[in-house]
Amino acid sequence: MTSADTDGKVRLPVARRAALVPLSVTINGDRRQLAVPPNRTLLELLRYDLDLFGTKQGCDKGDCGACTVRLDGAPILSCLTLALECEGKCVLTVEGLPGGAELHPLLDSFDRTGAAQCGFCTPGFLMTSWALLDETPRPTRDEIRQAIAGNLCRCTGYKAIVDAIELAAKMLRGEEPRLIGLPGSANLPPPIGTLPTGATAKDKDKRTAPGAGSSASQSASQLANQSANQPEEPKP
Amino acid sequence: MSDSGGEAASRTAGEDATGGRALPPPIERHGDVLRRLGVVRYTDDIKLPGMLHAKILRCPHPHARIRSIDPSRALALEGVYAVVTGKDMPRRFGIIPWTPDEYPLALEIARFVGDGVAAVAAVDELTATLALKLIAVDYEVLPHVTDPFEALRRPEIGLGKSGRDNISKHVALDFGDVEGALAKSDVVSEGHYYFEGSAHVPIEMHCAIGDYDREGLLTVYSATQVPHYLHRELSRVLEISPARIRVIQPPVGGAFGGKSEPFDLEFCVAKLSQVTGRPVKLLYTREEEFYAHRGRHPMHLHFKVGCMKDGTLTAVDAKTLIDGGAYSSFGLVTTYYSGQLLTLPVFPPAYRFDSTRVFTNKPPCGPKRGHGSVQPRFAFEVALDKLAVEVGVDPIELRRKNAIGGNTTSLNGLRVTSNGFLECLDAVERASTWRERRGKLPFGRGLGVAGSSYISGTNYAIYPNEMPQSAVQLKVDRSGRVTIFSGQSEIGQGCDQLLRVIVADELGLDYSAVRVVSGDTDLTPVDLGAYSSRGAFMNGNAALMAAREVKQKLREAVAGKLGCELRDVVVTRGALCHRDEPGRCVDVTTAIQLAEARFGTLGAVGHYNTPKVGGDYRGGTIGASPAYSFTAHVAEVDVDLATGEARIVKIWVAHDCGKAICPVIVRGQMEGSAYMGAAEAVLEEHVIRPDGLHVGPSLLDYRIPTSLDVPDLEALIVESHDPEGPLGAKETGEGPLHPSIPAIANAIYDAVGIRLDRLPFTPARVLQALREKRRREGDDNGAALANTAALANTAALANTGPVAKTAAAE
Amino acid sequence: MLPLPVFQHHSPTTLADAVALMAELGDGARLIAGGTDLLPNMKHGLVEPEHLVSLAGVRELRTIVLTDEHLELGAMARLADIAAHPEVVRHAAALAEATAAVGGPHHRRMGTLGGNVCLDTRCVYFNQTYFWRQALGFCLKKDGTACHVVASGKNCVAAASNDSGPALMVLDAELELAGVGGVRRVLASEFYTPDGITNTVRRADEIVTKARIPLKSGRKSAFEKLRRRGAIDYPLLNAAARVDRDRAGVIANVEVVVSALAARPKRIKAQGALAREVSIEALVEGYANAAFKQCRPLTNLDNDTEWRRDMVKVVVARALGRAAAADPE
Structure with a gap:
């Protein structure tokens, strides 16, 4: 093995770097x-x-x-x-997809259908489908398949992904309940120093893409808050 | 449930001494996906202070002797910290202890285009890339071979261990009087099948980080499926005590078998970190991914299968030539698997196979999902279809007739317990409306069936030892939270979630209260890795054992609290209750606190070792598994007669997974497997040119399907409740790939009457075969294409009238 | 990572500035539009510019305008926008279909008409990494002297691989090029040359600014692409066809172009296919057979050359069949 010494060695010029x-x-x-x-x-x-x-x-x-x-x-x-x-x-x-109490329906639906296995291609699919749902609130399965045709997934065979995007579209349109059986939703600790709802909504707007439906996001946050406030009950 | 063993397999695993507790309702979501969505750190997402970046210089020749390497110009480049070569790590490694034949970097001989010869660590990837061009290597180019038949003919190339041949492994096993049985058969199908190799193509590329700290502790982070084996090999090659090495396996972004042995980059980052005293990361490029390969072996399979007029199978005689590429990898096992895993679920009483794996100067082949058995499964299931046609028996009936059943032993000594194969056949027959449609669809459209079986782990560890094959530790916190420390490798198959559900179910917890720490040799007990479809069965059983020990303590503590007998305490969702007085309950968290007060800090270990199974002959343990999964597919295809494109319309996938503990995950594995097989049937082929170059090491040239290229998939879960599986579960990750390819081949036959015994079924090959068929059948249009209206495939053409006289455009 | 080589980046906001920059920076400068062709090629060391002049900020090149006589498409109009534009679908179906068939959805959101028109030619021996090409011994398009497609060939036969080119050709489109010397217009059918190294007549300092497609009543066009996957892939073959009918609904004129063969898209000559009373079936067959005779796919894109040759008939028949079948408005 050979290490580069700093002393006594004539160095080639630095690999040419452009100015910042x-x-x-x-x-x-x-x-x-x-x-x-x-x-x-x-x-x-x-x-x-x-x-x-x-x-x-x-x-x-x-x-x-x-x-x-x-x-x-x-x-x-x-x-x-x-x-x-x-x-x-x-x-x-x-990282800009709303999480936490305002969990974006795509995150919810990808878990519901198992649209991510190894999860490595998933951020790309989420970005593509987020844009799709902003532009096309009621996509057909074929439109979904066309929209994600530039994202390769090696785990799922795509069916669960198409299912998830279809499901998220329904959630965004208010046709399908959200956060059903979400892991931990029954176990979330009571919110500490809970923000007034107005502040949460404002935060959300900052992170949501132009044109993203906001009424649906609102309902997500309400749902999440409801379940968050429920204390865990031991079932008798 | 039928007479095939499922019935006999009582659900002991899902019950306990207290009896009567029902499993929770199926979890109708994956449950562990949210954690992955942009939050999980994969190996390349880890950034350590002062980290350097490494690149590997690769040999541009298929076979060459390295005369000398001069790194001085590279070292003179500013930003370059170190260069290492083969001489710095002159010890061989290999996943199979009997065939170590790789060096971290080629020592004297490079054996394929892409074999590593030197590695450089630099301040960033751009500098490291530039430095590679400054390393001077003097090569003596040697004769090379890329064709396996040529490898047999030219022993002087000397790629084998002795240097006098190119043989990697030869296995020949006989079971019963094959010659006699074939001679007495009414019909014998003899065919030569060729399975072109394929690649895993995980979307995450291999990545590793070495961090040799100032105390002399080496930490290697790697996108690997086998942290334990990596741990051992790092120690051997680098000559560092295993007690001074920690391997961390962050979640892996897809593997499919392609990350199930040590690779050059892991040794290089370790060594470079040792030399530079800084953390060093190496991320393969997509191109290097194809050179590291370990993909499915190309195989030439010569199969003779006999049967009687009534469809009773008589014998199988198989001779297989396996193209191993440059190194052994798992080749010893591959060679056995190419014959040993065929004998379930449908098989005659006489069998012999003769498999030879040869070395060639190509990227090394290894285990890809359905290791070694996908290729012979293709040949065999197509042969069954040919026989069914020949004797006039429905292909599903022929399989039913010859099915081996449950609680039995196969011809080659594989012990079978639960077996839901017949239910799988029923399920796909019904769902595809097979009886109504098969053989009756319009020309161009067809249905095909195939079946298979696969191991749930093997009873034979890769290195012989008596220690557990899988283990977990449980830490139970008085807050009501449980942490599972598991050596299993989460690669997207869902093993973490499976453990959470199993442990949560035992202890009456919501699975979100259970967390998994996995794949870290410092923190977690040894598990042999995510390969051989062993995770659910072995790791699940280990978790169950640990959870039951904790449960016992909880029940004892609650019995004391309630003042009742231990046997009266049962676990329900969220609480431990008196079984006859549902009002008398203690919630789980309180139960944990009571138990901690009584017994001290709560925790438990669980482990699993397989029972000793397998045939009593040399190699008889290879392929022996504590349980086998079973699968049947029906595929529907639509052949474009003008282009030859065989579009796969739909695949019905029925799979006996024992018990679907997490149905969303089971369906995901079934769909993912079926799609991957379908892609190998019509699209993918990993081809190396005669000059040793890969035809196109990129995702543009090695085409994996997009969302527009996959069939509709319908997953039909069959549960046979395995007596030894955790809660009755068996494998699901690999089995459902096998029947895809032969089912599609058989569907193409049903659609257009051609047999393509060579994979993949590209449009060019389909069209060629269609022409040959027409020619054979004396069609007047034989060589000519179908008429233009058919070519244009446009109904509107038929309605258009004549055109008036006009001037030509040109 | 495939690190990009070092270069300087320029972001002019007007066409005039862009033209001036290109002239000033000289041979070391390259234009970048969507980047989906140039950047992979740079990552492979196929192009090593000292300067990149980005057209992203030149807003005047993005417009799609319908005049009385033309459909004018700015060179920086995105492929996805062109494919979905109602006037393009109506007046230039072949172009709408061609742009909808380029690469994958992301490439069409990023890629531009000008970029696609000027797409570098492709070849399996060229579009590879530096390591791969070095192992091969390079080729005459870049760093080497030998052609690996045509043994002892002296001319590069890398294939025109854009989908918009054949469509623009059959639509009689005109391309506008701006340079320091002013603006010139070139027919799309005269834009491409048979040289695989540089297959257009565009000078290095010129900018393709727009495509003008003449409007013609009675015109109908269609496009077909052969590829192995439904998305992402470059063409293994493509064909555009256009049919003009006169007021009586009689076919007066037919144009068919086949590409992804060699450096220049091929206009199919079918003397006689229209010279007598023929049915549409016969017309289509005439062109399909003529195309089959005139087109010989090479191993520059893949090894299934016989199949691709057979497919020449199929793509031509399918494109022309659709262009000829439906009644013009």
């Missing part, structure tokens, strides 16, 4: 002022610079969809998007 360029971009609702090299992809920016590891790398050249994020609402491949091309734009990643 300022970048202003909104990520999951937070405006960020950054400086990046021009050869930084959005995927690298998210994972390496911002530690937003939810966005995955599956091929790094646009063949698999694992790195899908939303750029100004549209699902795009972050591995084929230069970070600098996002100047002034809004990026949403899986």
